[in-house]
Amino acid sequence: MTLAELIAQARTALDTAITARQQEQDALVALRSDPNLTEDAVAARVATRDTADTEVTRRQTALDELLTEQARDEEIAALSARTVPAATRAPAYDRVARVGSEARTYRPDQDRRGRQFEQDVAAAFLGDYDARDRLSQHMREERVERPEVVERAAGTGAFTGLVVPQYLTDLYAPAAAARRPFADSCRPHDLPPQGMTVNISRITTATSTALQASENTNVSETDIDDTLLPVSVQTNAGQQTLSRQAIERGAGVEPVVLDDLFRRYATTLDSTLLNQATNGLSNVATAVAYTSGTPTGVGLYPKVLEGLSGVEAALLDMATGDNIAVMHSRRWYWLQNALGSTWPLITQPGIVAQTLGANYATTYGSGVRGVLPNGTPVIVDNNIATNLGAGTNEDEIYLVDRQECHLWEDPNAPMYIRAEQAKLASLGVLMVVYGYFAYTHARYPQARKIGGTGLVTPAFNGQ
CATH class of the missing domain: 3.30.2400.10 (Major capsid protein gp5)
Known part of the structure; x- marks a missing residue:
């Protein structure tokens, strides 16, 4: 069982103990309102409630210990990530996908129509290793920035997971419309x-209305x-x-x-x-x-x-x-x-x-x-x-x-x-x-x- 699973198990046990303690407290309150209450009955119920309290404390202590252990493990992992063994040689610069400030392999500002990408696909079929390297580098970049697309497209063509650069699809030209x-x-x-x-x-x-013809004559009605x-x-x-x-x-x-x-x-x-x-x-x-x-x-x-x-x-x-x-x-x-x-001879507002x-x-x-x-x-x-x-x-x-x-x-x-x-x-x-x-x-x-x-x-x- 992993440490995370142990922590989840401890949380569940603590929640159960808290619920049981609350039930004992509710029962004690209800007992005290009984007119036939005896001191022995109250003492017995208080003892049961205190036992539930002790169980809550024990479960809380166990959970805290596990959380402390988890925090320490995370500190060790972070320290390990910052430490590079002297015997380990870093990969070549051009073998690492760098995403962020580094430019992408295929860029819309340099090749908006994607011709370089298409040429590399064709050249790779003919055995051009440089073209294959550029396509591989592009795929590593895609796995970082668009993993969901890469996974969905895995297995297409002659190259596993070859994905067309996004800028070749997001600039599609919709059919013009007069709209509304x-x-x-x-x-x-x-x-x-x-x-x-x-x-x-x-x-x-x-x-309708009209002028009355004379006094006491009918008025207009329609x-x-x-x-x-x-x-x-x-x-x-x-x-x-x-x-x-x-x-x-x-x-x-x-x-x-x-x-x-x-x-x-x-x-x-x-x-x-x-x-x-x-x-x-x-x-x-x-x-x-x-x-x-x-x-x-x-x-x-x-x-x-x-x-x-x-x-x-x-x-x-x-x-x-x-x-x-x-x-x-x-x-x-x-x-x-x-x-x-x-x-116009007459001026208008705002004109x-x-x-x-x-x-x-x-x-x-x-x-x-x-x-x-x-x-x-x-x-x-x-x-x-x-x-x-x-x-x-x-x-x-x-x-x-x-x-x-x-x-x-x-x-x-x-x-x-x-x-x-x-x-x-x-x-x-x-x-x-x-x-x-x-x-x-x-x-x-x-x-x-x-x-x-x-x-x-x-x-x-x-x-």
């Missing part, structure tokens, strides 16, 4: 836990009425089947695939909010035409104000003033390219005079990219279609009160299912990402969209 800039700007709600429809009551016939606005709950989902070999023998394959599924999920959700037939923003917004054979930023801006005017006119006292303009990145950069000598707005220089998908001359925030979203119009080369600009762009999402979405049984016979693992959502831009018909020949593929010519 507009969806993140919508008014968020938690999706109800049950049901496949969200119902909203809209007052479509209002009450019966209030509502219309139900049903909003369907939709399912956004995608799947991918991976081989067990790819997951178990690859480096980071499953997280890479899962990340890509999440990117597609976000992109599909956002594109649905913008482009879905019937209910998407492009299909519920009222059109504002910008027709021009030579479009300019200065010519487009009045249409923006026309659209915003329509938004407020539709909402009246329900307007929050929290308006946004949603446009494609090509349109946003085209506006920044515009130059001119005509400026430098004689400019066509302000660019905040934030990254794509990080929120507001800038503001227009009247202070309206701009959301750049590349899920906006660029193949509209007769020439299939137009995009649209959307102007909305963001508080009237409603999005219900499950707080836990997207969900992830990893199913192994479904593809067991082929050693496959099925990965599924899904989520439920509902949306509407039609609680009030307030949205506006600018479209037309003035929004064809932009020419960056300073106009």
